[in-house]
Amino acid sequence: MIGVIFWSGTGNTEKMAYEVAEGIKAAGQEVEVKSVSEVSVDDAAAYEKLALGCADMGAEELEDGEFEPFYAELESKLGGKKLAIFGSYGWGGTWLEDWGTRIKDAGGELVADGLAVLGEPDDDGIAQCQELGKTLANA
Numbered sequence: 001m002i003g004v005i006f007w008s009g010t011g012n013t014e015k016m017a018y019e020v021a022e023g024i025k026a027a028g029q030e031v032e033v034k035s036v037s038e039v040s041v042d043d044a045a046a047y048e049k050l051a052l053g054c055a056d057m058g059a060e061e062l063e064d065g066e067f068e069p070f071y072a073e074l075e076s077k078l079g080g081k082k083l084a085i086f087g088s089y090g091w092g093g094t095w096l097e098d099w100g101t102r103i104k105d106a107g108g109e110l111v112a113d114g115l116a117v118l119g120e121p122d123d124d125g126i127a128q129c130q131e132l133g134k135t136l137a138n139a
């Protein structure tokens with residue numbers, strides 16, 4: 001089972017999460033999509049593979065009320081796990097690079113570069129999300 005876990009303030013990253021899940025399903029794998037508020041760190045760590053999504057907030061940072069504390073606790077449990085990261089941004093878009101470095105430093109295996117989409121995903125963004133899901137499923 002693959003988990004897709006996201007934080008989204010205005011729905012853009014949420015939309016991405018469901019399209020990543022479509023790609024996972026299209027590759028023949030089972031998937032559960034959950035908002036970060038509905039999943040514990042232990043439940044997240046129990047998924048065989050993870051797609052994590054968070055909008056670009058603060059100053060090129062993960063959202064710090066819910067997602068950053070969740071991820072900080074999850075980080076120590078990522079060793080050897082295959083992951084994909086994604087999110088929507090407004091004007092910068094570099095937060096996924098820092099996040100990717102944190103994942104690699106924690107021993108997680110990123111199956112692809114982080115997928116950043118400007119604002120609401122358009123058809124191209126949707127296709128990229130689905131492709132990311134397929135890549136994770138087949139990794």
Ligand SMILES: Cc1cc2nc3c(=O)[nH]c(=O)nc-3n(C[C@H](O)[C@H](O)[C@H](O)COP(=O)(O)O)c2cc1C
Pocket residue numbers: 007008009010011012013014054055056057058059060061088089090091092093118119120
């Ligand atoms: C408080 C706040 C801080 C933000 N900080 C950034 C930022 O540092 N860089 C950036 O590119 N976009 C920033 N944004 C824009 C959001 O990343 C953008 O609106 C995104 O589409 C929101 O995705 P969501 O609908 O999943 O919440 C910020 C938005 C808010 C509300």
